[in-house]
Amino acid sequence: MQYINIDKIALTEITKISDPDGRGNLSVIEKDVLPFEIKRVYYLYDVPSDSSRGGHAHKELKQFLIALSGSFDVVLDNGKTRRSITLNRPNKGLLIPSGVWRELENFSAGAVCLSLVSAEYDETDYIRNYDEFKTFEF
Ligand code: T46
Numbered sequence: 001m002q003y004i005n006i007d008k009i010a011l012t013e014i015t016k017i018s019d020p021d022g023r024g025n026l027s028v029i030e031k032d033v034l035p036f037e038i039k040r041v042y043y044l045y046d047v048p049s050d051s052s053r054g055g056h057a058h059k060e061l062k063q064f065l066i067a068l069s070g071s072f073d074v075v076l077d078n079g080k081t082r083r084s085i086t087l088n089r090p091n092k093g094l095l096i097p098s099g100v101w102r103e104l105e106n107f108s109a110g111a112v113c114l115s116l117v118s119a120e121y122d123e124t125d126y127i128r129n130y131d132e133f134k135t136f137e138f
Contacts, residue, residue: 002138004099006076006083014066016091027091029064029116034095036062036118043068043114047107054102056128059138063117065104066093070111077101079134087113099138101130 015033017026044053054074065074071088078100087094088108096102104113119125127133 002099003078003080004097004138006078006081006100009076009085009094009096009100011085011087011092011094012064014091014093025091029093034064034116038116039119040117040121041115042117043112044104044107045112047072047104047111047113049107049109051107052103052105053113054104056126057101057133057136058098059125059127059136060098061117061119061122061125062095062097063115064093064095066090066114066116068112068114070108072107072111072113073105075103075105077103099136101127101133 014027014029017028019025047053065087067087068090071086073084073086074094074096075082075084076096085094107113127136
């Protein structure tokens with residue numbers, strides 16, 4: 001297995017436009033900011049604090065996660081090492097490449113996880129078994 005270097009996965013700043021008249025902030029992701037064309041958007045919400053989402057890897061799909069509201073942790077695992085990154089700002093996102101096992105946990109009340117992804121939904125792109133993930137040739 002070729003291990004993805006998860007130490008290089010870091011939060012990315014999203015352009016934030018603060019209103020000069022105190023009307024709050026606006027963030028924007030324009031064409032070519034992400035290293036893929038956005039083919040699908042979905043979001044997770046009302047996730048109980050003791051529940052987790054994810055628990056799989058993708059063979060090809062890349063995605064960009066944003067905590068639009070509240071916070072949650074993203075545990076990244078390359079089959080050898082694990083690390084956890086907290087998302088808690090709507091102007092920061094996490095780009096997850098293919099070949100990385102992810103688990104989303106510790107959702108705060110009201111947390112909303114927006115996911116911008118590189119492909120349409122395709123269950124055959126998922127590896128939902130950790131042992132299979134560990135032996136998959138990415
Ligand atoms: C990921 C994490 C962060 C669809 O029908 N269409 C969709 O676009 C998606 C994403 C899911 N589904 C169906 C498939 C399952 O029957 O919705 C159900 C729940 O999906 P899943 O168990 O994969 O949900 P999560 O939150 O564990 O994972 C999702 C994404 O699937 C995954 O790519 O990285 O969010």
